[in-house]
Amino acid sequence: MTMLAADPDVIRIGNCSGFYGDRLSAMREMLEGGQLDVLTGDYLAELTMLILGRDRMKDPSLGYAKTFVRQIEDCLGLALERNVQIVTNAGGLNPAGLAEKLRKIAADLGLDAKIAHVEGDDLLGRAAELDLGAPLTANAYLGAWGIVECLNAGADIVVTGRVTDASVVVGPAAAHFGWGRTDYDALAGAVIAGHVIECSTQATGGNFAFFKELGDLGRPGFPIAEVRRDGGSVITKHHGTGGAVTVDTVEAQLMYEIQGARYAGPDVTARLDTIQLAQQAPDRVLISGVTGEAPPPRLKVSLNTLGGFRNEMEFILTGLDIEAKAELAQRQLESWLPVRPEELSWTLARLDRPDAETEERASALLRCVVRDPDPNKVGRSFADVAVELALASYPGASFTSLPGNGSPYGVYTPGFVDATEVPHAAVLPAGTRVDIAAATETLELADVAEPELPEPLPTSGTRRAPLGTIVLARSGDKGGNANIGVWVRTDDQWRWLVNTLTVDRIKELLPETAPLIVTRHVLPNLRAVNFIIEGLLGKGVAYQARFDPQAKGLGEWLRSRHIDIPSELLP
Structure with missing residues (x-):
């Protein structure tokens, strides 16, 4: 057990990033805005792994979130001064490379920072052996126990690759409270807290359906989870920041990107149907009652491949005879193409209104998207034909923009491998490597039976x-x-x-x-x-x-x- 907080029964974990491109100033805002024990950042979405994969193709020393480097250059001294540990998945495809970059930054700043990293998620070199095909990236979702080892070794910053989004919260909580690997209820509670704060300001009013009810949404503050020894938590934010923390803003994030009532991870499966939410005070929501089960025996793997090349063209159709104009443009373009791409699709968005008072309100958009493994079939041969229609097609023909040369696109698919096949490891600040064993107690994932429904509401109309x-x-x-x-x-x-x-x-x-x-x-x-x-x-x-x-x-x-x-x- 490593005491990361002054309070033995509560650890205060903030978040400063929900995606690669989130507010750059958030790390400083969170460190200066009030008391924290740990600051986390989530930089990895499915699309991000593809972006980092393409970075790594150009330069093997890259593959991590470069914005995190800029934040550390600005805030490392402040974090050390305030004794706030930083745990992040910004390592992406190259956590070791990011850790080395951070050591150089610390040395250049004259700061003594202990940097550790977690690795083993990258399965690209073994993709064929594991029946994962021939992807551009192949990364298993690791859990929190490598992070725990790094924090127990005194790390000031822990960098990971592809861990589950919640793991950056579960790891510090497990280290602080000394949880064991079968403390499933506590771990599940921390998973839910992590899920709520991992998408940054989506928990404090961002993207919220009833946004007009909230007060100052001009610049929402980033969320904080006060995780308790039993796994319960209070979701809050720094005093005086924008947005709001309510039962509904928390539930909005709970409902984000989930599947069934079982929320599976590498360390625990959390039961979403056991969660209790209560408003404790303004901007303080209690999450309690979460129960957990043993994790499934297999780990999910994020697989990205280059699917081919794509291009698109968007025509503006104005006024009368919208559908006839769309049919003419479609027929002309398809018949003029010297070679038909493998995929060619059309979408007509009827944004137009009859007798419109502005030209924009009188217009619809016709979109053509083409894809093919051969870039030549979606490049100039497509773009040139699309432009040639300008003076030869429907009345009022115009485009939102001219098509380019086409660009590569990626395809994401999930894979699964036995957890024992993934070499999860913590590389401690001193350079020592500690292997993290897979869970020995597992439970196959199954759907929860639909609960008994309440009687329909009687109504008078x-x-x-x-x-x-x-x-x-x-x-x-x-x-x-x-x-x-x-x-x-x-x-x-x-x-x-x-x-x-x-x-x-x-x-x-x-x-x-x-x-x-x-x-x-x-x-x-x-x-x-x-x-x-x-x-x-x-x-x-x-x-x-x-x-x-x-x-x-x-x-x-x-x-x-x-x-x-x-x-x-x-x-």
Whole structure:
């Protein structure tokens, strides 16, 4: 056990990054804004691993988050002065390289900083042996125990590669409290705290459905988890920062990018259906009651491949005969192409209105996307033909921009390997390497049976209104799948929602999901249902199958759809 906080029963863990590109000043804001014991940063999304993979192709010494380097150059002295440990996955594909870079920064600044790193997640060299194909990147999701070893060895900064997003919170909590590997309830509670704060300001009002209720959302503060010895936590933020921490802002992040009621990780499977939320005070939300189970025997692996090359063209169609104009442009472009790409798709966005008062409101957008393994088939041969249509097609022909030469795109797929095949290791500040054993107690992942539903709400009448009048939602991506978490605030609203918003109703409200497999998971403690929509995002975010490739707006589209709502539930 390593005491990382003055309070033996609470450790105060803040977050300063939710993605590679988050607010650069956040590390300093968090260190200067109030008391912290540990500061974490999450820099790795599925798309980020592809970006770092391409960096590494150009320069093998790269592959880590360069913005984190700039933050440490600015803030290392402040962190050491305030005795705040930093734990981050900014190492990406090259945690050892980042650790060495940080040692040089510390030396240049004349600071004595103990740097450690965690490695073993990179399986690229063994991809074929492990039946993972021939990817550009192949990284297993490691857990928290390598981080624990580094902190127990006195590290001021712990750099990891691909660990689960919550592991950067679980590791410091486990080190501080001396948790064992089978303290599943405590570990699960820390996983939930980590999941809430890992996406930075999404827990303090960012991307929040009822944003108009919040006060100062101009510059939301970053979140803090006060993790307790039993695994419970209070989510909060520094005093005087923007945004808000409410039961609903916390639940919004809880519903983000989840699957079923079991939230699996390499150290523990947390039961989302056991979570209890309570508003303790302004900007203080208690998370309690989380139970945990043994982790599954296999680790998830993030696989990115270069899928080929893509290009696109967007035509502006104005005024009358929109569909006929679209048909002409499509027929001309396809017949003029010297060679047809492997994939060629069209989307017509009818943003136009009749008798519009502005030209923009009278216009629709026709988008053509092409993909092919051969860059020549989507490069100038496509771009030149698209431009040649300018004076030879529909009346008023114009484009939002001219197409370029095409660019490579990536494809994300998840893989799975036995945890015993992954060489998880902690490299301590002194350079000593400590191997981290895989979990010896495991449990195959299985769906939780749907709980008994409450009786439908009796009603004297309904009124047609947007679903979002009373319903909150948050959506996101997991590879090619999308999730929409939907919840309400009162028991009566819950009785109506859970008996109304079925899979069939979702397919009615969101017709694009009708041909796809949609699964519903019910979470009564949170008055929430979560929908998984398989294949909506094609082959993942880098594939850009939709104009909203990460499904960020999917929940807001659902909330905007009109439905018959009991009159007594409406304002």
